[in-house]
Each structure stands twice: as structure tokens, then as C-alpha cells.
Amino acid sequence: MNHAIEIKDLTKKYGQILALKSITLNVPVGTIYGLIGPNGAGKTTLIKALVGAVKPSSGHLNVLGMNPINDKWALRQKIGYMPQSAALYEDLSAKQNILFFGKAQKIENLNQKTDEVLQFVELTDRANDLVRNFSGGMKKRVSLCCALIHSPEILFLDEPTAAIDPHLKLQSWNLFRKLANSGVTLFISTHLMDEAMHCDKVTILMNGEIIAVDTPQKIIESGKTVLTIKDNGVITTRTIASTPEGLANELLKLGLRASITEISATPDTIENIVLNIIKKNQIH
Amino acid sequence: MKTFIVANRVLKQLKGDKRLLILSIVAPLIIIYFLKLLFDAFPPNVPITNFTIPIGALVVHFLSFLLCAILLVQERTKGTLERMLIGGYKRSSIIGGYTLGYLGLATIQAAVVLIESVWLFDLDYSYNVLILLFFVIWLLAVVSVMLGIFISTFARHEGHVFPFIPLLILPSIFLSGLLINTDELPQWAAFVGKCLPLHYAVNIIHEIIKPVFLISETYFDFAMLGAYVFLLWLCASLSLKETE
Ligand SMILES: Nc1ncnc2c1ncn2[C@@H]1O[C@H](COP(=O)(O)OP(=O)(O)OP(=O)(O)O)[C@@H](O)[C@H]1O
Numbered sequence: 067m068n069h070a071i072e073i074k075d076l077t078k079k080y081g082q083i084l085a086l087k088s089i090t091l092n093v094p095v096g097t098i099y100g101l102i103g104p105n106g107a108g109k110t111t112l113i114k115a116l117v118g119a120v121k122p123s124s125g126h127l128n129v130l131g132m133n134p135i136n137d138k139w140a141l142r143q144k145i146g147y148m149p150q151s152a153a154l155y156e157d158l159s160a161k162q163n164i165l166f167f168g169k170a171q172k173i174e175n176l177n178q179k180t181d182e183v184l185q186f187v188e189l190t191d192r193a194n195d196l197v198r199n200f201s202g203g204m205k206k207r208v209s210l211c212c213a214l215i216h217s218p219e220i221l222f223l224d225e226p227t228a229a230i231d232p233h234l235k236l237q238s239w240n241l242f243r244k245l246a247n248s249g250v251t252l253f254i255s256t257h258l259m260d261e262a263m264h265c266d267k268v269t270i271l272m273n274g275e276i277i278a279v280d281t282p283q284k285i286i287e288s289g290k291t292v293l294t295i296k297d298n299g300v301i302t303t304r305t306i307a308s309t310p311e312g313l314a315n316e317l318l319k320l321g322l323r324a325s326i327t328e329i330s331a332t333p334d335t336i337e338n339i340v341l342n343i344i345k346k347n348q349i350h
Numbered sequence: 351m352k353t354f355i356v357a358n359r360v361l362k363q364l365k366g367d368k369r370l371l372i373l374s375i376v377a378p379l380i381i382i383y384f385l386k387l388l389f390d391a392f393p394p395n396v397p398i399t400n401f402t403i404p405i406g407a408l409v410v411h412f413l414s415f416l417l418c419a420i421l422l423v424q425e426r427t428k429g430t431l432e433r434m435l436i437g438g439y440k441r442s443s444i445i446g447g448y449t450l451g452y453l454g455l456a457t458i459q460a461a462v463v464l465i466e467s468v469w470l471f472d473l474d475y476s477y478n479v480l481i482l483l484f485f486v487i488w489l490l491a492v493v494s495v496m497l498g499i500f501i502s503t504f505a506r507h508e509g510h511v512f513p514f515i516p517l518l519i520l521p522s523i524f525l526s527g528l529l530i531n532t533d534e535l536p537q538w539a540a541f542v543g544k545c546l547p548l549h550y551a552v553n554i555i556h557e558i559i560k561p562v563f564l565i566s567e568t569y570f571d572f573a574m575l576g577a578y579v580f581l582l583w584l585c586a587s588l589s590l591k592e593t594e
């Protein structure tokens with residue numbers, strides 16, 4: 067078993083609302099696993115079920131070989147959870163917040179560890195400022211620190227990059243990759259389809275159901291590429307498969323001639339492809 | 351151990367919110383002062399001393415309840431409560447920590463109310479009586495904090511706390527024996543009055559401010575307040591849900 071997370075037939079009902087319908091998926095250790103879906107897809111519910119904050123209506127959950135409800139105390143030492151909302155104390159400083167959540171676990175050199183995580187998210191110079199005065203993106207980073215402080219084996223991040231500017235977003239994903247490289251498993255939800263690119267594997271969730279599971283490369287390959295060719299000054303376009311073979315085949319058919327002065331290939335963005343998959347499922 | 355960490359955080363938070371802190375200490379001061387103005391306008395034969403300390407106790411009772419309930423509801427809406435639980439804090443530590451933290455504030459409130467009342471109304475109580483009075487107000491504040499925690503578990507947002515304000519405060523004023531002896535009320539009203547924790551605090555206060563008082567007369571009422579603390583603590587622990 068090299069799965070950090072195993073989910074089998076997980077269903078969650080809130081009264082009449084079926085928030086999760088028979089979800090089955092596995093997450094290998096040390097990967098960045100993306101959970102993509104529109105608002106209300108059930109991302110938060112799934113993450114909360116995995117951290118033991120939501121009781122499943124039926125199905126089996128296994129996180130690091132443990133049950134999130136029955137083995138909660140043992141499990142809580144090994145997982146980090148960053149909720150969708152900032153979930154910080156506004157009247158405390160960034161450092162005080164991290165220390166408070168850190169003190170729930172036995173951590174050696176907590177003070178030093180706090181400084182390290184603050185440095186990791188580049189907030190060292192604001193460490194002692196009240197969270198009340200922070201921007202949304204800065205709060206997200208403090209929140210991440212609180213989830214990281216006890217060096218968990220799995221990190222559950224619920225929309226960690228929502229409302230964060232593009233520069234910082236890229237930085238965050240670099241940070242997540244650094245963590246994954248050190249052996250941490252990351253389970254990250256997002257409603258931004260283009261962020262799928264940064265994951266090792268993504269699950270697309272809609273209306274509580276999984277509608278696709280794949281690597282970002284495979285998802286891109288399922289889309290189309292538009293090839294624009296300028297031959298003898300005449301511009302033509304054709305649509306081909308977004309696979310490397312697709313491009314090679316097309317070029318072979320064309321045969322390279324001196325009259326072809328320009329070739330450009332524009333593959334579908336992952337955002338479009340995911341949106342198309344979601345749209346297709348809405349029709350059915 | 352973690353109880354103290356939570357308590358420490360609650361205190362730090364209160365310290366961080368200066369406006370709230372100042373208001374929650376100044377508000378009782380102002381109310382007691384208004385009470386003084388009101389009582390000064392009363393005819394001289396009204397036994398004012400029977401009302402002053404009990405009303406002080408009511409103010410502390412009510413404010414501790416409100417503050418604790420609202421701050422705990424905020425924890426729920428902001429998600430910090432969930433984060434505490436998933437982060438490894440136990441329910442018992444959270445409830446214990448909140449109680450300890452708010453007692454810090456309630457202790458200050460109780461002292462402030464007592465000192466101001468004694469000074470404004472020229473009350474001439476012995477040290478023994480003063481210490482007992484302080485203890486009663488303080489014990490009632492413990493009840494309030496527990497009640498606040500308990501009520502907060504039913505609220506999805508701060509607004510849900512407000513209906514409980516008249517529900518707690520009006521019967522407390524009219525039925526608990528603060529203004530009229532509970533036994534003179536119709537049976538059902540007397541029953542409601544006796545369900546209110548303030549009733550027992552008022553009983554104790556009325557006994558110990560007698561020129562000659564019997565401490566044994568207060569045992570039952572102290573026991574009732576203790577029972578309230580225990581019962582509400584139990585209810586709060588059971589109603590604070592960890593999972594949805
Ligand atoms: N506590 C709750 N009580 C009742 N219904 C709920 C509750 N929490 C979530 N739901 C419902 O479950 C469904 C999934 O909600 P969830 O919060 O998991 O979606 P999400 O994918 O996280 O959406 P978003 O991108 O907006 O955060 C929604 O239909 C929502 O209304």
C-alpha cells in the first residue's frame with residue numbers, strides 16, 4: 067500500500083442534499099493531488115470528511131492507514147488542514163496564531179520552527195503584526211503556516227490560492243512542489259481550472275460526483291490543437307489532436323516545403339478542456 | 351495543560367481587542383452609576399441596599415454570558431473552532447480554556463462592580479461579607495460563561511445569540527427575587543424564577559448582607575450554583591459537536 071489516502075464509495079448527505087455521491091479514489095504518497103470543481107461541487111465536504119470534521123453517511127475512508135473518525139487523535143498529529151476561510155485570530159499576531167495552533171501538538175523548538183515556516187512563506191518581517199491588518203493573500207499564507215507547523219505527512223489545502231495574485235500564486239505552487247519533493251502528500255482543492263497544471267494528478271468533481279481522474283498531461287492531450295499554417299502567403303488553420311503524435315502526423319502530411327513560411331500550434335488550454343468536460347456532464 | 355494554552359490565547363485575544371475590553375469593564379461602571387442616580391430619586395424608606403449588589407451581580411452575569419457566547423460563535427463562523435479541533439485541541443480543553451480565560455475578565459468585572467457599589471452607595475460591609483459577595487458574583491460569572499458556551503453551540507451566527515438576551519435578562523429581573531420575593535409570585539412564575547441561576551445568587555446576597563447572617567442558610571444556594579456550573583458544563587461538552 068503506497069496510498070496516503072484511500073476513499074471507497076464515500077457518500078455524504080446533508081438532509082436532502084447529496085453533497086458527495088459514491089466517491090472512490092486513491093492518492094499516492096508524495097504527490098500533489100488536485101481536486102477541481104465549480105462552486106458547490108463538494109470539494110470542501112470531501113476534504114472535511116478526510117480530516118474528520120464531517121461524518122460520512124456511508125463508505126470507507128483511510129488516511130495514512132487510519133480512519134479519520136475513529137483514530138482522530140492519532141491522525142490529527144500527522145495531517146495539516148488549511149480551511150477555505152482564513153480561520154485565524156484577527157486580534158493576535160501572525161506569530162501568535164502559528165504558535166497557538168502549534169502548541170496543540172508536541173513540537174520541539176516550536177519557536178524556531180515558527181520562524182522557519184514564516185520565512186518559508188516570506189512573512190518574517192510581518193511576524194509580529196496583527197492578522198487584522200493583513201491582506202487576504204497574507205492571511206492565506208499565515209493560514210498555511212498554521213497547517214504546516216507540525217510537519218504533517220499530508221496537507222489538506224482547501225482553495226489555498228483563491229484570491230491570491232498571479233505572482234504569489236505561482237510562488238505558492240512552487241512552495242507546494244518543494245513540500246511534495248520532501249515527501250509530503252498534498253491534497254489541494256481549487257475552482258481555478260488552470261491550476262490543474264501544477265498537480266501530479268487531478269480529479270474533477272461536479273455535483274458531488276467524480277467526472278474525470280487523470281494527469282494534467284493526459285487531460286491536455288484530450289483537447290484539440292489549432293495549427294495555423296502560412297503557405298505561399300495563404301493562411302489556413304486545421305484542428306488536430308493535442309498529442310505529440312498528432313502534431314508529428316500532421317507535419318508529415320504537410321511535407322515541409324519552402325513555401326510554408328510559418329507554422330504555429332495553439333493547444334487548448336487546460337482551463338477550456340476542463341470547462342468542456344464539465345459542460346458535457348451538465349448536458350447529460 | 352492545553353486548557354491553559356487556550357485560556358492564555360483567549361486572554362491575549364481580549365487584550366488585543368482593546369475596545370471590547372474597555373467597554374466590558376466601563377459598561378458595568380456606568381450602569382452602577384445610573385443605578386445610583388435612580389436610587390437617589392427614590393423615597394428614603396426603600397431598602398436600596400437589597401437591590402444594589404444583586405443588580406451588580408446581574409450586570410456581570412449578563413455581560414459574561416454575552417461576551418463569551420458571541421466570541422465563541424465567532425470562532426465557529428470564522429472556522430477557528432474547527433481548526434482547533436482538527437489541530438489537536440480537545441473539547442474539554444476548549445471549554446476549560448474559555449472558562450478560565452473569561453473568568454479572568456469576570457474577576458475584574460466582579461471586583462470593579464463591587465468596589466464601585468460599596469463606594470457609591472456607602473455600603474458598610476465587613477471584609478468577610480465583601481469576600482463572600484465577591485465570591486458569589488464570581489461564581490455566578492462561571493455559570494454565565496458555561497451558559498454562554500452552551501448557548502453558542504446552537505447559534506450559526508452572532509445574530510442567533512440576541513434572542514437569548516431578553517430570554518435571560520427579563521425573567522432574571524422580574525422573577526428571580528431581585529425585585530420581588532419569588533415566593534410571592536404565582537406558582538408558575540415562582541417555578542421559572544427558581545430555574546434561573548440569578549435566583550440563588552440573590553438569595554445568598556440577601557442573606558449575607560443581613561446585619562447578622564447565618565452562613566449555613568447559604569449552603570443550599572451555593573450548592574445550587576455549583577450544580578448549575580456542573581450541569582451547564584456537561585451540556586456544553588455534549589453539545590459542542592466535532593463533526594457535521
Ligand atoms: N453544513 C451543510 N449543511 C447543508 N448543506 C451543506 C453543508 N455544507 C455543504 N453543503 C452542501 O453540499 C454541497 C457541496 O458543498 P461544498 O462546500 O463541499 O462545495 P465546494 O466544492 O467546496 O464549493 P466552493 O467552491 O463554493 O467552496 C453544496 O450543495 C452545499 O450546499
Ligand SMILES: [Mg+2]
Nearest residue numbers: 109110111150
Ligand atoms: Mg469549498
